Amino acid sequence: MPESEHSEIRKLPLFRDMSDENFEILMRGSYVQTFPPLVEIVSEGEPSDFLHIVLSGSVSLYATWNERETSMTTVRPVSTFIIAASIKDAPYLMSAETLEKSRIVLVPSQDVRTVFEQDPQFARAVVTELAENYRLLVKTTKNLKLRASLERLANYILRQQKRAGGANEFDLSIRKRRLASFLGMTPESLSRAFKNLRDHGVSSKGGRVTIFDQQALEEFAHPNPLIDD
Amino acid sequence: MPESEHSEIRKLPLFRDMSDENFEILMRGSYVQTFPPLVEIVSEGEPSDFLHIVLSGSVSLYATWNERETSMTTVRPVSTFIIAASIKDAPYLMSAETLEKSRIVLVPSQDVRTVFEQDPQFARAVVTELAENYRLLVKTTKNLKLRASLERLANYILRQQKRAGGANEFDLSIRKRRLASFLGMTPESLSRAFKNLRDHGVSSKGGRVTIFDQQALEEFAHPNPLIDD
């Protein structure tokens, strides 16, 4: 692995505080791989052989059941995914596929568990990472259960606006088909939802969203830090 | 705190492996409290002052938004809840109320964080607990997004059957109103869902469920270890 990536990974909260020695142990068995778009790199149900780190590109985590499929989240650089399965040595609960050309580090789960047992700093960092992921998922679940689909879209747009820097015009960063799945609806319903949001201050054309009445949108969406932050 | 409870808590996976000294630090500031039924003991949004341990009774974790409320999970003895918020020193994302008379240990979050910093064994136990909770929540989310309400009920019944020892007749352990909320539907819809399950081998009267055609139910429910175990 090139030295530049080495040091980039070292800066991640997960690895920042651990000893050089243990970091070396983790990196020794790791390798970087570049995947083309739309490649499945992890399949749910398989043993969790690697902890993954997304260096560039983006990865979709999704799950399937009974011929159905749903998008759970999108992982962007620089962060890790499926750390819970690695630590517990349990099967993956989600599959992962690249959305675009992506560079991904694979760290053997066995090494993660070994170092986790030996390095208290690393163990603490893992806890922080897990606790954050857990809380994110609680928020996602609240979003799903407490809000109707139109409200979920409205709040998604507000979150996306923040991520994009706060301007009142910005791009959706994912394809609508995937957004629909992420929000728990069909593409057709999403299309109609966008139409309905015109009554609440939002217009859209293609992947471009314009908030022409911020106040109306916020009044409708009722964003809440315990769900949306 | 009585010695008997002390040693009961000590046996929990979370505290089993830590040093006596650090366990004492945790217990020193803790106290046991008995709550009557239907008392709110934690409110979402508040700072997380305590890690909670349910010794007896049961506690419902739920969340609210915009006048709506949804049941997230039920905590039964002996286990902890809201550990992620305690560790991160972040506000509670869920509220908690007793379902019945319950004995609950309150461990100051500050002590949890202090000991967490000092005791690698404890830190590891926290990771295991968090990873397990995280994976449970992933399963819950998959259940919600991939299954229709009738399918969720069917699988809930199969899980409950397992919990009850596998007999083909058993009690629902919670009131139907709460079950409906937990499954993400209205009480009326739940009532109709039970009716519809008669076509798939399940009958019910009051809180008592009878599976009269196990095979039919399983064929309809398609239980899956990556969601239901």
Place this chain on the structure above:
DNA sequence: GCACTGGCCTGACATTTGTCAAGCCCATGT
């Protein structure tokens, strides 16, 4: 026994969401 209560069920209806088929739009390659 009897009234009362809360939890649950039922029916009628409204709303939301999904399904299927067709069409549009835009980017791409020839």
Place this chain on the structure above:
DNA sequence: ACATGGGCTTGACAAATGTCAGGCCAGTGC
């Protein structure tokens, strides 16, 4: 410019789910 294909949109319809009002039933207290 033209044909092609994918992604998105639209319309018509069906199915699922929620809402509201009323009724039933078992447990409780008088």
